[in-house]
Amino acid sequence: MMEAAAKRPPALQRVARALTEDRQERLDREACRVLPLEEQLRRCLAQMRQNQMCFDLETEPELIDALIYEYQAIQSRYRYYQRKARAQGLRAIL
Template sequence: MVQAAQKPQTLLSSRIPRDTEHERYHPELEEELKECLFCLRRNEMMFDLETDTDLIEQRIYERQALLARYRYLLSRARELGLHTVLQKYQPLG
């Protein structure tokens, strides 16, 4: 006797949409967001301390690159539907 493939049993009703965010969760994406925000804060602090015009310019370009990375990571989190991560790492103001 051949058994038909069984659906995994769940306690949730099939009529109630499941919150599958935890199934899509990417901890490495959250770590990258944390690191990017840390680098942005460090960049801001170092910018405030610079006195050489070339180094000030370097900090400005570095900030632009970090902001581009931050925007990319946020858009990636949006694509994956990671609302918890998006709420935790609100866009910079």
């Protein structure tokens, strides 16, 4: 793949780099976008489910440890969003 990129004319390389940078900027803007609290809670729940599925399938001790730490981080984020939701008077977000 790198060989194909090296064979491109310089003008094409600049265009490809500009498109890649533009795409990365859009992804960065989307990542920084503030999502509604309900969506944040739903994402945390989905991440916890996915983490649990990976944990159930994993056999390497180091990766199991990493999944445990990741789950704890997701739980902390979920508790934070729950506190914010309660403060705003939101109930029963699943």
